[in-house]
Amino acid sequence: MDLRLETSDRDGATVLSAHGEIDVATAPQLRQQIVELASESSAPLVIDLEGVDFLDSTGLGVLVSGLKRFRTLGSDVLLVATRPRILKVFEITGLTQVFSIHPTVEDAVSAASGPRP
Amino acid sequence: MSDAQPPVDLEVPARPEYVRLVRLVVGALAASRRDLDDDRVEDLRLAVSEACTLAVAEAPNGRLHVACTEDPDAFVVDVFDGPVDSTEDGGLAFALIRALVDEVDVVQEGGSRRLRLRVISAPAHGWG
Numbered sequence: 001m002d003l004r005l006e007t008s009d010r011d012g013a014t015v016l017s018a019h020g021e022i023d024v025a026t027a028p029q030l031r032q033q034i035v036e037l038a039s040e041s042s043a044p045l046v047i048d049l050e051g052v053d054f055l056d057s058t059g060l061g062v063l064v065s066g067l068k069r070f071r072t073l074g075s076d077v078l079l080v081a082t083r084p085r086i087l088k089v090f091e092i093t094g095l096t097q098v099f100s101i102h103p104t105v106e107d108a109v110s111a112a113s114g115p116r117p
Numbered sequence: 118m119s120d121a122q123p124p125v126d127l128e129v130p131a132r133p134e135y136v137r138l139v140r141l142v143v144g145a146l147a148a149s150r151r152d153l154d155d156d157r158v159e160d161l162r163l164a165v166s167e168a169c170t171l172a173v174a175e176a177p178n179g180r181l182h183v184a185c186t187e188d189p190d191a192f193v194v195d196v197f198d199g200p201v202d203s204t205e206d207g208g209l210a211f212a213l214i215r216a217l218v219d220e221v222d223v224v225q226e227g228g229s230r231r232l233r234l235r236v237i238s239a240p241a242h243g244w245g
Contacts, residue, residue, distance in 0.1 A: 024170040025133040056166050057209035085159055092216040093209050 002026065004051075005033050013044045013078075013112045015105055019051035022059030030059065034066035042073045044112035048080040048105055055089050067099065076100070078108040124186040124195075131173045131181040139183050140166040146185050147192050152238035160217040161236050165194050167210040168232050172199035184231075190238055195224070195231040 003026035004019040014037055022030060037045055047063065049055065067077040078100045081087055090096045102108035127142055129135040144162040147153050153161075165183070172181055175198065182197035215221055220235040 021137065023133075023166060024136055024173065054163075054166075056163060056170065057213055058170060060209055089163070089213065093212055 003029050005030065007033070007037065009043075010046070010105070011109050011113060013046050013109045014041060015046045015048060015109070017048040017051060021054040022052055022062075023054060023056045024058045027058040027062045031062045031065070034062065034069065038066070038069045038073060038075075042070075042075045044076045044078065045070055046078050046080060046105060046108040046112060048108075049086055050080055050082065052081075052083070052086055055086050057089075057093070060089065060093060060095060064095070064098070076112060078102060078112050080105050080108050124184040127181075127183045127185075129181050131176045131179045133170075133173060135181060136166055136169045136173060139169050139181065143183065143185055143194055146187075147236070150187070150192060150238060153192060153236065154239075157236055161192065161194070161234070164214045164217040164234055165196070167214050168194075168196040168199050168234065171210055172196050172232075175199065191219075192236045192238065194234045196234070197229055197231050199230075199232040 002020055003022060006017045008015050008017075016033065016037065018030065020026065034045070045066070047066075063077070063079070070077045080102050081090070082103050087096075087101070090099065090101065100108075100111060102111060125146060127139055129138060140162045143165045144158055147158045147161050148155070169181060169183065184195045184197070186193040186195070214234065218234045219237045220233075222233045224231045224233045
């Protein structure tokens with residue numbers, strides 16, 4: 001299964017929706033997309049993982065480097081995730097403390113437009 | 118319950134695009150056991166994927182060799198010539214592997230080195 005990525009603008013945030021599997025083969029595609037988005041705009045980035053069936057540490061690494069990149073720009077990355085399998089990966093690695101994780105895109109976009117921590 | 122079965126060996130090019138194939142096959146084999154529920158199978162799939170990703174990074178032009186053995190009380194996956202210990206690069210991967218399977222060992226056997234992942238099975242119909 002390939003990884004499919006779609007971007008859209010929503011209330012001042014960029015929404016990147018991922019569908020498929022994020023692993024060592026597909027993570028470079030996600031990394032490239034995040035790098036491109038960071039170079040185009042400093043709007044906060046909401047990454048929607050609701051369509052993601054599989055996420056491994058390679059994918060986590062890409063998300064963490066994306067977060068650092070956006071924060072360096074004075075912006076932020078927020079995640080949308082409710083699937084237990086996906087949340088489990090963040091919980092085991094302690095990354096629930098690092099990322100702002102929301103149940104819906106609406107919640108994440110709303111949080112992105114509010115004051116940042 | 119039957120005795121240990123002969124191992125199922127998988128050998129594929131050590132390239133990122135083959136890691137998915139390995140986790141699909143290992144997942145299907147593990148799912149065929151009635152004593153491993155879906156959640157445990159998914160845990161194993163992710164752990165195997167992590168181990169294979171590290172092995173591919175160590176042997177970019179070689180072969181990726183994985184063996185699955187069905188013990189009566191466990192499903193065992195050996196990833197050959199893979200990582201031996203957590204490194205800076207493998208830190209997250211090892212954190213996941215250790216959390217997702219019951220036992221992780223580095224086995225030196227017959228001149229080869231393997232990372233062995235064991236998932237202990239629950240009895241299918243209780244202990245009685």
